Amino acid sequence: MEPKQIIVFLDSGDTIIDEGTEIRDENDVVIKASVIPGADTMVRTLVERGYTLALVADGLAQSFKNMFIQNGIYDYFTTMIYSETIKAFKPSPRMFRAAMGALDLNESDRSRIVMVGNNLSRDIRGANQMGFTSVFLDWTPRYPKTPADESECPDYTISMPMELIDLIERLNAEYIEAERSK
Template identity: 30%
Template sequence: MPYDVQGVLFDLDDTLMDHTAASRAAVLEFVAGLPEWPLDEAGTLARWYALEDQHFARYMAGEVTMLEQRRARIGGFLELEDAADDLLDTWFSRFLSGYQANWQPVPGGPELALRLLEEGYRVGILTNGQAAQQRAKLAAIGLTDPRLVVCVSEELPAPKPSPLAFAAACGALGLAPHQVLMVGDSRVNDIDGARSAGLHAVHVTAELLTDPDDSVGRIATIADLHRLIGVSI
């Protein structure tokens, strides 16, 4: 087997829970209720994701609070940055309701995590974000087993890709970094961060032929991971 490990850490968003599909559906539902929305679907999604990336990065860097980044995102999206906070909060809550209603697992992801537990692996989730929301996502996709170790950046010394995040997660698993495999969709946060902290790492990406670094394990879907660690699902 390529990876002889005792523990596996999973990213959450777009690794076990389909964040992109949920946010896409929620954004399109949100603008469908607005009069005379000027953008087509592609333009709508491009604007939303650009603002999400920009302002969530500011939240991760500690520059703004979760509430402030939400207000900045929705204000920028609607081009109403100077709107009153209570109005921005109302608009974002409409998006958030749709987002939560569309939470779905990445096919095969939760089943694999639970199978690994049954096979004797120590399994954890290492995710950037707000603790309450990330735990609610886990519950929505059926990952409530008390044996799962859940590490959310809000409760850690630093977010991914900081080595401090990976050290804390390995400590929670009770394993040394070289005994742990990190699985995620972000090359920077999940893969480069894990490897710099001494973990093994597998990148979940459909672009299997575009990465020149052959030392990085890559799989097209999370369900393919079982082949790399010898677990049947």
């Protein structure tokens, strides 16, 4: 299998985990939650096809550990970057730079990174500011679906997690083709 060139950064809430199913303890740690339909299969399929996944999410480390282990997807992520440990929230470049650093990526790798999220003002704005390809998952009714300005306009929009697989495969093929023709 030819190594995959595209690196996938994923948000968690309403991108993988259905925020409406979260059950929290007295310390605001999520102790239980369900995935969006197909999100667990999407994560597994991308990794099985050779893609590197990084979680880039706002929240508490223990919450993500609980939710991802419970849903059988914890071990599919090469790195997990949380706002709790980075001491910043998306769209702060610190979140995205931490993920790049954890994966040993440099500035020239930005064009290979795809950030997928449900929040235009955090995920999409952050990805666009970093020069990543931005993918908006508009599955949830909980957040705005209309960009506030140009910085929140996604490169691609999908409505269900499983749609990401074909999109990533296409972007990977396009990236490889572009590199070959340089």
